[in-house]
Structure formats: structure tokens, C-alpha cells
Amino acid sequence: MITIRPISDLRNKFSEIEETVVEENAPVFLTKNGYGTMVLMSLDQYDQLINPIESKLDEADLQASQTGQRFSSPEVFDRVRERIDND
Structure with a gap:
């Protein structure tokens, strides 16, 4: 389920947002x-998102x-378009 919160909740209800992000491993959209x-x-979510990209850039x-x-x-x-179209 997508969690959408007003940005004011970041200040006023940080612990609730942190719980959703860290314990439920779910992003929160502000x-x-x-x-x-x-x-x-x-x-952890950020690493999972970035690591494959970083690995490909290193390659x-x-x-x-060489x-x-x-x-x-x-x-x-x-x-790139050709590869996307063929997948």
C-alpha cells in the first residue's frame, strides 16, 4: 500500500513516518x-535501488x-530504445 503524507508530518509525526520507512520497509511519499x-x-531500500545501477556504471x-x-x-x-523494445 502506498503511504502518502503531508510534509508537515515530517516535523510533527516523524516517529510514525520513521516506523513506516524503516520497520515496514516501505517508502513514504510526501x-x-x-x-x-x-x-x-x-x-536498505536506497541501496537496493542504487547498487545495480552503480554496478553497471562500474562495468x-x-x-x-579497455x-x-x-x-x-x-x-x-x-x-537503449532497441533493448527496451526487445525486452
Whole structure:
């Protein structure tokens, strides 16, 4: 279930938000004046989100250091779109 709270709850009901984020391992979406403004998540959730990306970037850095082959922006975006379409 998605948890949406006003940003004022961050100040006034921090412990409730912390419990949702940490103990329930669920992100909390914060709103300001009725519009989404940010998402709070636990460090574990953040790591799970970022680690695969960081790993792929490390692989790309290693590959780039081992070859002189470079692609233009349009080539990169075309290749990404092709991979997305084939999945």
C-alpha cells in the first residue's frame, strides 16, 4: 500500500513516518500543498535501488578504459530504445 503524507508530518509525526520507512520497509511519499514533493526511503531500500545501477556504471567505466570505442548520444539512445523494445 502506498503511504502518502503531508510534509508537515515530517516535523510533527516523524516517529510514525520513521516506523513506516524503516520497520515496514516501505517508502513514504510526501506532499506540499497537495502536490508530491519527495519520497523518503530506508537506507536498505536506497541501496537496493542504487547498487545495480552503480554496478553497471562500474562495468561501463571498466569497458571504456579497455577500449577506444565511443558512441554518440543518438547512438546510445537508439541502442537503449532497441533493448527496451526487445525486452
